[in-house]
Amino acid sequence: MRQRRRIAAFGACRDRSGRIMFARSGDAWELPGGRVGQGEHPGAAVVRGFAAQTGLAAWVEKVSDVVADLAVEGDEVVHTDRILYDVRVRRGTPNNGARWGDPARLPLLPYTARLLGRPAPQPPVPPAEPPVRDPAATRMQRFAAYGLTTDPAGRVLLTRIAAGYPGADSWHLPGGGTDFGERADAGLLRELVEETAQHGRVTGLLDVSHYHNPRALGPERHPMDWHTVRVLYRVVVDTPGVPSVVEAAGGSTADAAWFDRADLGEVQLNEFARRAFAHHLG
Structure with a gap:
């Protein structure tokens, strides 16, 4: 069996x-929404899916959870990263078979039950081989998790992007792409160790954003239609140490360091880190 990933x-x-x-x-019920398209913000995917499945115009209030699950579909094991938003709708009567209901009284699809914190079976899945990567591929959709990470003294942990990667030499939030079968929060804590040798704990979900560059240039050495969905968490390192890059040579991280907040204005930050600090570093 082969692995496949999608974002919804x-x-x-x-x-x-x-x-x-x-x-x-x-014969069951699910939350309105659906797959996130290439270059599409997940919040826009919710609004689009809500309109298609209920006939109602919705708007996003906040992101409330991010989970992942595995399921067998034909000869593939599919990993789906699922983003849950709290939404509101304009007054109106739902159509296309949609309805208001009590989740305790309706037969729910298993992933819908889990999203709502209700018990649902998670059948075991067989091992699956990763897909063979096409070196000539021109499109990529990636799911990643990052941490706005501080220590008890209020210092901020950053990583420097290695040469050959987009944004080389700028400072970034620690984190990166999640592995097959891995939740976003678990992937972030793994990346934190690999990139900085620090052990942290996730204390909150801050945001979900995306980055789309139709002609990104990276190690592939040819333009890629690159789309990343990025989950941002708040992370605390209770016992900070001297940061060091643990991951194998040739990775995307060149260096890691703690910075005093007062010095961040002098640091060459990438756009993602700047926005995270502006909106979430209180």
Whole structure:
């Protein structure tokens, strides 16, 4: 069997009585939403999916959770990263079979039940081989997790992007792409060790954003339609040490260091790190 990955986003819309809007899927029910397209913000995917499945115009209030699951589909084991948003809808009657309902009283698809914190079976999946990477590929969609990471003294942990990668020599938030079968928060803590030799704990989910560059130039040495969905967490390192890069040579991280907040204005930050500090570093 082969591995395959996809990214999807869903919306939980509650009315004043606590009922949730559901869309029909065969004999069961699911949250409206769907797959995130190439170059599409996950929040936009929710709005699009809500309109298609319920006929209602929705808007995103906040991101509430990020999970991952594995399922067998034909001869593939599919890893799906699922982003859950709290959404609101304009007044109207749902159509296309959608309805308001109590999740305790409806048969839910297993991943929908898990998104809502309800028990659901997770059948075992067989081992699967990673897909053979095509060196001539011109499109890539990636799921990644990063941490706005501080220590008890308030210092900020950053990593410097290695030569040959987009944004080379600028300082970035620690983190990176998640592995097959790995949740975003677990992937972040693994990357934190590999890139900085620091052991942290996730204390909150801050945001989900995306980056799309139709002609990105990286180690492939040819233009790529590159789309990354990025989960941002708040992370604390309770016992900080001297940062060092542990991952194998040739990776995307050249260096790691702690910085005092007062010095961040003098640091060459990439755009993602600048926005994270502007919005979430209180």
